Amino acid sequence: xxxxxxxxxxxxxxxxxxxxxxxxxxxxxxxxxxxxxxxxxxxxxxxxxxxxxxxxxxxxxxxxxxxxxxxxxxxxxxxxxxxxxxxxxxxxxxxxxxxxxxxxxxxxxxxxxxxxxxxxxxxxxxxxxxxxxxxxxxxxxxxxxxxxxxxxxxxxxxxxxxxxxxxxxxxxxxxxxxxxxxxxxxxxxxxxxxxxxxxxxxx
Amino acid sequence: xxxxxxxxxxxxxxxxxxxxxxxxxxxxxxxxxxxxxxxxxxxxxxxxxxxxxxxxxxxxxxxxxxxxxxxxxxxxxxxxxxxxxxxxxxxxxxxxxxxxxxxxxxxxxxxxxxxxxxxxxxxxxxxxxxxxxxxxxxxxxxxxxxxxxxxxxxxxxxxxxxxxxxxxxxxxxxxxxxxxxxxxxxxxxxxxxxxxxxxxxxx
Numbered sequence: 001x002x003x004x005x006x007x008x009x010x011x012x013x014x015x016x017x018x019x020x021x022x023x024x025x026x027x028x029x030x031x032x033x034x035x036x037x038x039x040x041x042x043x044x045x046x047x048x049x050x051x052x053x054x055x056x057x058x059x060x061x062x063x064x065x066x067x068x069x070x071x072x073x074x075x076x077x078x079x080x081x082x083x084x085x086x087x088x089x090x091x092x093x094x095x096x097x098x099x100x101x102x103x104x105x106x107x108x109x110x111x112x113x114x115x116x117x118x119x120x121x122x123x124x125x126x127x128x129x130x131x132x133x134x135x136x137x138x139x140x141x142x143x144x145x146x147x148x149x150x151x152x153x154x155x156x157x158x159x160x161x162x163x164x165x166x167x168x169x170x171x172x173x174x175x176x177x178x179x180x181x182x183x184x185x186x187x188x189x190x191x192x193x194x195x196x197x198x199x200x201x202x203x
Numbered sequence: 204x205x206x207x208x209x210x211x212x213x214x215x216x217x218x219x220x221x222x223x224x225x226x227x228x229x230x231x232x233x234x235x236x237x238x239x240x241x242x243x244x245x246x247x248x249x250x251x252x253x254x255x256x257x258x259x260x261x262x263x264x265x266x267x268x269x270x271x272x273x274x275x276x277x278x279x280x281x282x283x284x285x286x287x288x289x290x291x292x293x294x295x296x297x298x299x300x301x302x303x304x305x306x307x308x309x310x311x312x313x314x315x316x317x318x319x320x321x322x323x324x325x326x327x328x329x330x331x332x333x334x335x336x337x338x339x340x341x342x343x344x345x346x347x348x349x350x351x352x353x354x355x356x357x358x359x360x361x362x363x364x365x366x367x368x369x370x371x372x373x374x375x376x377x378x379x380x381x382x383x384x385x386x387x388x389x390x391x392x393x394x395x396x397x398x399x400x401x402x403x404x405x406x
Binding site for chain 1: 205206207209210211213214215226230233235236237238240242243244246248249250251252253255258273274287290291294318319320321322323324325327328329331332333335336337340346347349352353362363364365368371372385386387389394395396397398399400404406
């Protein structure tokens with residue numbers, strides 16, 4: 001698949017079938033992940049592939065609690081606008097059904113693998129994006145989530161993640177119920193400035 | 204270009220020609236950037252395209268100072284190992300020649316556009332990775348850098364970036380002197396765990 005097609009149709013897939021995902025497909029997307037750049041090429045990432053039902057059930061509980069705390073108060077507000085209602089509904093669906101997703105992938109960063117003062121995310125999220133683009137190319141649905149962080153310590157204990165490692169993203173992976181396609185975005189001309197903040201140009 | 208080829212050959216390009224980069228090529232990679240996912244699809248990103256020579260000169264000074272502070276002390280150590288010497292030398296070259304790069308793109312995040320407690324990077328670095336993959340597909344070299352953050356306040360004043368906006372990455376963009384190709388990475392089997400931290404599998 002052409003890289004621009006993958007980029008242009010990688011919308012967040014939050015409604016996923018419970019059907020299993022083969023190891024080989026997981027290796028394909030993980031192999032794409034580790035091709036990403038990282039600060040000084042130190043590759044401070046790890047990827048934890050979670051398929052154990054009991055582990056997924058517990059993570060699902062932590063995730064749902066994070067969802068309720070952060071997004072619960074905004075439900076009426078989000079549903080009042082069709083532009084946000086669709087995203088809210090699908091994200092709520094995911095929060096209520098996370099344990100049924102066949103595979104969860106946790107991306108982590110080794111704190112001692114990043115330069116002093118550098119943002120760890122710069123050395124992990126490009127890999128996560130590679131993983132999601134590769135998934136889209138082979139037809140697997142994904143979305144990047146961070147709500148588990150509201151219970152990060154419990155999640156780390158559950159997965160036996162040691163000190164010095166931060167959890168950065170939890171990516172549900174499965175065969176999508178819906179269809180890939182373009183997602184709505186603000187026009188690029190609106191968010192791009194030239195030489196100084198606020199200076200826009202026509203394309 | 205196939206998405207797996209772009210992913211597999213997007214190595215950091217730190218030696219770039221001073222030749223100009225056309226607006227249309229910049230729109231192409233910026234348009235890929237904004238296709239990326241972000242928390243709640245809030246798209247809290249902006250991209251500042253910097254071509255003004257005086258602005259680049261000043262950013263280059265701040266960047267070089269950050270480089271000297273963070274990486275200067277490790278020079279002998281890095282050069283002693285061929286595996287790190289190559290990366291060090293090219294990164295040092297970039298630090299000494301940043302102002303000669305035709306285009307610098309600063310990616311920023313709006314702090315009020317990310318959910319409470321969420322890492323802002325999760326809503327910006329996937330867009331940065333899209334931008335770099337699109338650049339690779341059309342032959343433009345890039346690398347993700349964050350050393351300007353050691354003088355973030357000065358850089359924000361220079362670019363007139365208001366309060367509430369964080370600078371997340373500075374991406375030099377230009378036609379590369381070298382060739383694209385695979386970069387060295389630890390084997391994916393080493394960095395991937397299954398269900399519990401430390402549990403590896405053969406592919």
